Amino acid sequence: MAQTIIFLILAVIILGCGILAVTTKRIMHAATYLMFVLFGTAGLYFLMGYTFLASVQVMVYAGGVVVLYIFALMLTGRQDKKDNHSVSLAKKFAALVATLCGAGLFLFIIVSHRFAENMLTAPSEQTTSVKLIGQQLLSSDKFGYLLPFEVVSILLLACIIGSLIIARKR
């Protein structure tokens, strides 16, 4: 019962803020609503007992990505003035195709899988411990994640080198 009430509150927050983030005209408001959506998702993870995943969600998305968005928006100046520039037909068509593809994929996933209701009714912190995550991340066994981990670190290294080259003084 308590689970269902909290789930409904979180679902309303996520859906409402998601719609607002898309429909609002001001870009800073959109970033703020997006942050509420990400918080709501973190709340869902907490509800399911995945505390580590929820903390990562708060750390990476709310504390990292949204802060970067806001920082970048602050640096690029404000474009609050309403400019009703017309959208070309090709763009409208592309947007329609993208929307239909996204909706199709979403519906396919929903129809082909069943909802795991028992995930919500039986939360447990023992589902995935941090120790297990750490060992899986650095193990080179059959189901280990060492290779993806190293590939991601190469990506980050490329990002660091790229930013250094852009920012260096001549």
Next chain:
Amino acid sequence: MFDFSIISKWFHSLLTGFIPEWLAIGIECLIVLLFIIILYAILAIALIYLERKICAFFQCRIGPNRVGKWGLLQVFADVFKMLSKEIIKMRQSDKLLHDMAPFFVLLASFLTFACIPWNKGLQILDFNVGLFFFIAISGIGVIGILLAGWASHSKYPMIGAMRSGAQLISYELSIGMTMLTMLLLCGTMQLSEIVQQQADYGWNIVRGHVPAVLAFIIYLIAGNAECNRGPFDLPEAESELTAGYHTEYSGMGFGFFYLAEYLNMFICGAMAATVFLGGWSPIYFPGLDGFNTVMGYIPGFVWFFGKAFFVVFLLMWIRWTYPRLRIDQLLSLEWKYLMPISMFNIILMALVVCFGLTL
């Protein structure tokens, strides 16, 4: 040591005796919320009074002494003044974000406040990644400051918010690194277990000796910067930016920022007490049994508050001693000195733990 969870379990079984469990949990949540808000207000009053008095003593003044005995009612007078002020709305400001920004800062402050272990079994949020959650949630405060600066549509708040963004994001790294260092020593991220270990085997700052002391010093510096205080109060440097990111706030909008700043200082002190100085665990010397039993009779929350306020005093001491840094000095202190030192410190701590050199 008295275990507070006996009382909370008894209360829970009492409630579930005559109402369904979800309603009982709801009522308990409301009680906890009330508890947090009341404690938050009391601590804010105590801290603001302490700050004014300590600041006065460092500057060879007397401090507030007119309102009430020893100026004890000064803070209440300030709060009433702030509540009765006119709230000024700017035409150019982004109203929604301008009104919302103080609440982000408060939200981060409240959520980190809820992580603190007050006594054995007296803790609101306690799960297996408590320390990580604490670091993650404290990062939300910077969003409030950035939005406050942006929504004010004015140049001083904008500059203040820019500075604070750079400062908070940089110094968060050092906090994370020192926490990782202590994590290596503890081997767990659950805050209640970290304190329990220290109650059993001795305080972390003693057990981890050299790297732990180094981490404690780095934590104090970075913590002071995270609270926008001390020599690092660039975002609100009053001589250059009027009041920085909260220049355009009046009445309680400003009051919330002020409140969150003081409580963040307390939270910083409380986390230092929890991770380094043993939280609610009393002081023990091996061999002195009589002394140890006497110390064991002092309740845990007294120990906890004593340690937390000791660290708060250290932070205030730093604040009123050093002059303000320049922004380039501030950033080079973090990126060129504190970060490399704390990275080296992690390796040192790993070696100490690996070779079993802990005390």
